[in-house]
Amino acid sequence: MGLFNFFKKKAGLKFKKVMIIINPAARRTGKYVKMIDQFFCQTPIKYDYKVTSEPGEATVIAQNAVRKKYDMIIAAGGDGTINEVINGIIGTKAVLGIIPLGTINILAQELGISSNFTRSLETLFSGEVKSIDIGKVNDRYFVSMAGFGIDSYAIYRVNRKLKKYLGVLTYIMAGFYSIFHYHRRKIDLNIDDHRIDDTGFFVVIENVSSYAGIFKIAPYADVNDGLLDLCVFKKMGLIHVFRYFLGIALKKHIHYPDVRYYQCKKVVLTSKNNVLVHTDGDLIGSLPAHVTVGNKKLKILVPKND
Ligand SMILES: [Mg+2]
The missing domain is CATH 3.40.50.10330 (Probable inorganic polyphosphate/atp-NAD kinase; domain 1)
Known part of the structure:
Protein backbone atom coordinates (compact mmCIF):
# COMPACT_ATOMS: atom_id res chain seq x y z
CA MET A 1 0.00 0.00 0.00
CA GLY A 127 -6.24 8.97 16.26
CA GLU A 128 -9.64 10.37 17.17
CA VAL A 129 -10.80 13.79 18.32
CA LYS A 130 -11.77 14.12 21.97
CA SER A 131 -12.93 17.06 24.04
CA ILE A 132 -11.24 17.63 27.37
CA ASP A 133 -11.61 20.15 30.18
CA ILE A 134 -9.57 23.27 30.18
CA GLY A 135 -8.71 25.34 33.25
CA LYS A 136 -8.18 29.06 33.49
CA VAL A 137 -6.01 31.16 35.81
CA ASN A 138 -7.07 34.79 35.48
CA ASP A 139 -6.90 35.28 31.67
CA ARG A 140 -4.65 32.35 30.93
CA TYR A 141 -5.86 28.86 29.96
CA PHE A 142 -4.07 25.75 31.14
CA VAL A 143 -4.51 22.13 30.24
CA SER A 144 -2.42 20.18 32.74
CA MET A 145 -1.93 22.14 35.93
CA ALA A 146 -1.26 25.33 37.78
CA GLY A 147 1.13 25.69 40.71
CA PHE A 148 1.40 28.30 43.44
CA GLY A 149 4.46 28.58 45.70
CA ILE A 150 7.61 26.54 45.78
CA ASP A 151 7.23 24.83 42.39
CA SER A 152 6.76 28.17 40.63
CA TYR A 153 9.83 29.41 42.42
CA ALA A 154 11.76 26.37 41.16
CA ILE A 155 10.61 27.14 37.59
CA TYR A 156 11.77 30.71 38.15
CA ARG A 157 15.18 29.31 39.09
CA VAL A 158 15.44 26.98 36.05
CA ASN A 159 18.29 28.02 33.81
CA ARG A 160 16.84 28.18 30.27
CA LYS A 161 20.20 27.68 28.59
CA LEU A 162 21.14 24.67 30.70
CA LYS A 163 17.66 23.19 30.18
CA LYS A 164 18.36 22.76 26.49
CA TYR A 165 21.35 20.54 27.24
CA LEU A 166 20.56 18.93 30.58
CA GLY A 167 16.78 18.50 30.32
CA VAL A 168 15.14 17.08 33.45
CA LEU A 169 18.35 17.51 35.46
CA THR A 170 17.92 21.30 35.25
CA TYR A 171 14.53 21.00 37.00
CA ILE A 172 15.99 18.72 39.67
CA MET A 173 18.78 21.21 40.32
CA ALA A 174 16.31 24.10 40.52
CA GLY A 175 14.10 21.97 42.77
CA PHE A 176 16.91 21.36 45.24
CA TYR A 177 17.91 25.00 45.17
CA SER A 178 14.30 25.97 45.99
CA ILE A 179 13.99 23.53 48.88
CA PHE A 180 16.85 25.33 50.61
CA HIS A 181 16.11 28.89 49.52
CA TYR A 182 12.33 29.28 49.24
CA HIS A 183 10.82 31.43 51.98
CA ARG A 184 7.39 30.31 53.17
CA ARG A 185 4.57 32.49 52.00
CA LYS A 186 1.04 31.89 53.18
CA ILE A 187 -1.69 31.41 50.59
CA ASP A 188 -5.40 31.93 51.38
CA LEU A 189 -7.91 29.85 49.44
CA ASN A 190 -11.58 30.49 48.82
CA ILE A 191 -13.06 27.40 47.19
CA ASP A 192 -16.41 27.43 45.31
CA ASP A 193 -17.52 30.82 46.66
CA HIS A 194 -16.57 30.12 50.29
CA ARG A 195 -17.99 26.57 50.35
CA ILE A 196 -14.57 25.91 51.85
CA ASP A 197 -11.90 28.34 53.06
CA ASP A 198 -8.42 27.10 53.74
CA THR A 199 -4.80 28.20 53.91
CA GLY A 200 -1.54 26.58 52.87
CA PHE A 201 2.00 27.28 51.75
CA PHE A 202 2.03 25.32 48.52
CA VAL A 203 -0.95 24.70 46.25
CA VAL A 204 -1.20 22.55 43.14
CA ILE A 205 -4.29 22.59 40.94
CA GLU A 206 -4.50 19.71 38.51
CA ASN A 207 -6.56 18.90 35.45
CA VAL A 208 -4.40 15.81 34.82
CA SER A 209 -3.21 13.37 37.48
CA SER A 210 0.48 13.45 36.61
CA TYR A 211 2.86 15.96 38.13
CA ALA A 212 6.28 16.51 36.55
CA GLY A 213 5.75 13.31 34.60
CA ILE A 214 6.60 10.92 37.40
CA PHE A 215 4.43 11.82 40.40
CA LYS A 216 0.71 11.82 40.94
CA ILE A 217 -0.04 14.78 43.18
CA ALA A 218 -3.74 14.61 42.30
CA PRO A 219 -4.44 10.88 41.88
CA TYR A 220 -8.18 11.41 41.30
CA ALA A 221 -7.84 14.09 38.63
CA ASP A 222 -9.79 13.41 35.45
CA VAL A 223 -9.66 15.61 32.33
CA ASN A 224 -13.35 14.99 31.71
CA ASP A 225 -15.11 15.45 35.04
CA GLY A 226 -15.52 19.23 34.85
CA LEU A 227 -13.67 19.60 38.13
CA LEU A 228 -10.30 20.84 39.31
CA ASP A 229 -8.34 18.69 41.75
CA LEU A 230 -6.62 20.69 44.41
CA CYS A 231 -3.79 19.68 46.70
CA VAL A 232 -2.99 22.05 49.55
CA PHE A 233 0.21 21.58 51.53
CA LYS A 234 -0.23 23.33 54.84
CA LYS A 235 3.35 23.49 56.08
CA MET A 236 6.64 24.63 54.61
CA GLY A 237 10.29 24.28 55.56
CA LEU A 238 13.05 21.79 54.92
CA ILE A 239 11.67 18.88 56.95
CA HIS A 240 8.12 19.31 55.67
CA VAL A 241 9.17 19.60 52.02
CA PHE A 242 11.14 16.35 52.31
CA ARG A 243 8.24 14.70 54.14
CA TYR A 244 5.80 15.80 51.38
CA PHE A 245 8.25 14.70 48.71
CA LEU A 246 8.50 11.26 50.28
CA GLY A 247 4.72 11.09 50.69
CA ILE A 248 4.18 11.99 47.03
CA ALA A 249 6.78 9.44 45.91
CA LEU A 250 5.10 6.75 48.03
CA LYS A 251 1.59 7.92 47.03
CA LYS A 252 0.65 8.56 50.68
CA HIS A 253 0.63 12.36 50.81
CA ILE A 254 -3.12 12.83 50.46
CA HIS A 255 -3.56 10.94 53.74
CA TYR A 256 -1.26 13.29 55.64
CA PRO A 257 -3.13 15.38 58.24
CA ASP A 258 -1.46 18.57 56.91
CA VAL A 259 -2.32 17.94 53.26
CA ARG A 260 -5.82 18.72 51.98
CA TYR A 261 -7.38 17.39 48.81
CA TYR A 262 -10.39 19.05 47.21
CA GLN A 263 -12.37 18.81 44.02
CA CYS A 264 -14.05 22.01 42.94
CA LYS A 265 -15.05 24.30 40.08
CA LYS A 266 -13.58 27.54 41.27
CA VAL A 267 -10.76 28.72 43.54
CA VAL A 268 -9.60 32.17 44.47
CA LEU A 269 -6.05 32.31 45.80
CA THR A 270 -4.63 35.36 47.52
CA SER A 271 -1.54 36.18 49.53
CA LYS A 272 -0.10 39.13 51.38
CA ASN A 273 3.27 38.19 49.88
CA ASN A 274 4.52 37.80 46.35
CA VAL A 275 3.64 34.21 45.41
CA LEU A 276 4.61 33.17 41.89
CA VAL A 277 2.13 31.34 39.65
CA HIS A 278 2.80 28.90 36.83
CA THR A 279 0.48 27.27 34.32
CA ASP A 280 1.68 24.11 32.57
CA GLY A 281 5.23 24.84 33.72
CA ASP A 282 5.50 28.45 32.55
CA LEU A 283 5.46 31.40 34.92
CA ILE A 284 2.55 33.76 34.32
CA GLY A 285 2.84 36.19 37.25
CA SER A 286 1.92 36.27 40.92
CA LEU A 287 -1.15 36.02 43.13
CA PRO A 288 -4.03 36.90 43.32
CA ALA A 289 -5.48 34.26 41.02
CA HIS A 290 -9.02 33.29 40.02
CA VAL A 291 -9.00 29.69 38.84
CA THR A 292 -11.95 28.11 37.04
CA VAL A 293 -12.75 25.09 34.89
CA GLY A 294 -15.44 23.81 32.60
CA ASN A 295 -16.78 26.68 30.49
CA LYS A 296 -14.77 25.74 27.43
CA LYS A 297 -13.44 22.45 26.11
CA LEU A 298 -10.31 21.68 24.18
CA LYS A 299 -10.64 19.50 21.08
CA ILE A 300 -7.62 17.30 20.83
CA LEU A 301 -6.41 14.38 18.73
CA VAL A 302 -5.63 11.34 20.88
CA PRO A 303 -4.82 7.68 20.14
CA LYS A 304 -7.86 5.55 19.44
CA ASN A 305 -8.86 3.08 22.12
CA ASP A 306 -9.39 -0.20 20.29
MG1 LIG B 1 -10.91 17.27 36.35
Missing part, protein backbone atom coordinates in the same frame (compact mmCIF):
# COMPACT_ATOMS: atom_id res chain seq x y z
CA GLY A 2 1.49 3.34 -1.02
CA LEU A 3 1.85 6.15 1.44
CA PHE A 4 -0.86 8.14 -0.31
CA ASN A 5 -3.45 5.38 0.02
CA PHE A 6 -2.41 4.78 3.59
CA PHE A 7 -3.05 8.38 4.54
CA LYS A 8 -6.23 8.65 2.51
CA LYS A 9 -7.97 6.38 4.99
CA LYS A 10 -6.60 8.09 8.03
CA ALA A 11 -7.84 10.76 10.44
CA GLY A 12 -5.36 13.37 9.26
CA LEU A 13 -7.27 13.77 6.05
CA LYS A 14 -10.40 14.88 7.85
CA PHE A 15 -8.59 18.16 8.25
CA LYS A 16 -8.42 20.59 5.36
CA LYS A 17 -5.40 22.58 6.44
CA VAL A 18 -2.84 21.76 9.07
CA MET A 19 -0.55 24.27 10.79
CA ILE A 20 2.46 22.86 12.60
CA ILE A 21 3.99 25.15 15.22
CA ILE A 22 7.50 24.05 16.13
CA ASN A 23 9.33 25.31 19.20
CA PRO A 24 13.07 25.20 18.58
CA ALA A 25 13.77 25.87 22.27
CA ALA A 26 12.39 22.47 23.15
CA ARG A 27 15.07 19.86 23.47
CA ARG A 28 16.08 17.78 20.47
CA THR A 29 14.07 19.98 18.09
CA GLY A 30 16.67 20.99 15.52
CA LYS A 31 16.69 17.79 13.54
CA TYR A 32 12.96 17.31 13.94
CA VAL A 33 12.05 20.44 11.97
CA LYS A 34 13.48 18.75 8.91
CA MET A 35 11.93 15.38 9.74
CA ILE A 36 8.46 16.89 10.29
CA ASP A 37 8.65 18.67 6.94
CA GLN A 38 9.91 15.55 5.19
CA PHE A 39 7.16 13.48 6.74
CA PHE A 40 4.29 15.79 5.84
CA CYS A 41 5.47 16.47 2.30
CA GLN A 42 5.03 12.75 1.61
CA THR A 43 1.39 12.98 2.61
CA PRO A 44 -1.47 14.48 0.60
CA ILE A 45 -2.20 16.87 3.45
CA LYS A 46 -2.16 20.61 2.96
CA TYR A 47 0.18 21.85 5.63
CA ASP A 48 2.41 24.70 6.67
CA TYR A 49 4.86 24.94 9.49
CA LYS A 50 6.25 27.80 11.50
CA VAL A 51 9.18 27.80 13.91
CA THR A 52 8.75 30.08 16.92
CA SER A 53 11.49 32.51 17.89
CA GLU A 54 10.25 33.97 21.18
CA PRO A 55 7.95 33.15 24.11
CA GLY A 56 4.27 33.84 23.40
CA GLU A 57 4.68 33.62 19.63
CA ALA A 58 2.98 30.22 19.38
CA THR A 59 -0.25 31.82 20.64
CA VAL A 60 -0.16 34.48 17.91
CA ILE A 61 0.66 31.95 15.17
CA ALA A 62 -2.19 29.70 16.35
CA GLN A 63 -4.67 32.62 16.41
CA ASN A 64 -3.69 33.70 12.89
CA ALA A 65 -3.85 30.11 11.62
CA VAL A 66 -7.40 29.69 12.95
CA ARG A 67 -8.36 32.96 11.24
CA LYS A 68 -6.95 31.59 7.99
CA LYS A 69 -9.14 28.48 8.31
CA TYR A 70 -6.52 26.02 9.42
CA ASP A 71 -8.65 23.42 11.20
CA MET A 72 -5.87 21.49 12.87
CA ILE A 73 -3.04 23.11 14.79
CA ILE A 74 -0.17 20.88 15.78
CA ALA A 75 2.04 21.87 18.70
CA ALA A 76 5.50 20.40 18.19
CA GLY A 77 7.27 21.11 21.46
CA GLY A 78 6.80 20.68 25.18
CA ASP A 79 3.93 21.47 27.53
CA GLY A 80 4.82 25.17 27.36
CA THR A 81 4.30 25.17 23.59
CA ILE A 82 1.02 23.29 23.97
CA ASN A 83 -0.08 25.85 26.55
CA GLU A 84 0.68 28.73 24.18
CA VAL A 85 -1.17 27.03 21.32
CA ILE A 86 -4.31 26.30 23.35
CA ASN A 87 -4.38 29.93 24.44
CA GLY A 88 -4.69 30.74 20.74
CA ILE A 89 -7.36 28.19 19.78
CA ILE A 90 -9.72 27.77 22.75
CA GLY A 91 -13.28 28.64 21.81
CA THR A 92 -12.68 27.99 18.09
CA LYS A 93 -13.37 24.86 16.04
CA ALA A 94 -9.68 24.07 15.61
CA VAL A 95 -8.37 20.74 16.85
CA LEU A 96 -5.04 20.42 18.64
CA GLY A 97 -2.50 17.79 17.62
CA ILE A 98 0.65 17.08 19.59
CA ILE A 99 4.16 16.10 18.56
CA PRO A 100 5.85 15.85 21.98
CA LEU A 101 9.36 17.29 21.83
CA GLY A 102 9.61 18.68 25.35
CA THR A 103 11.63 17.71 28.36
CA ILE A 104 8.78 15.95 30.15
CA ASN A 105 5.59 16.01 27.98
CA ILE A 106 3.01 15.73 30.75
CA LEU A 107 -0.13 16.16 28.65
CA ALA A 108 1.01 13.68 25.99
CA GLN A 109 1.73 11.17 28.74
CA GLU A 110 -1.69 11.67 30.31
CA LEU A 111 -3.49 11.17 26.98
CA GLY A 112 -1.41 8.18 25.89
CA ILE A 113 0.35 10.04 23.07
CA SER A 114 3.75 8.44 22.58
CA SER A 115 6.88 10.54 23.12
CA ASN A 116 8.39 8.50 20.32
CA PHE A 117 8.57 10.87 17.36
CA THR A 118 7.34 8.47 14.65
CA ARG A 119 4.58 7.03 16.82
CA SER A 120 3.31 10.50 17.74
CA LEU A 121 3.05 11.27 14.02
CA GLU A 122 1.03 8.09 13.52
CA THR A 123 -1.41 9.27 16.20
CA LEU A 124 -2.04 12.37 14.09
CA PHE A 125 -3.36 10.10 11.38
CA SER A 126 -4.88 7.17 13.21
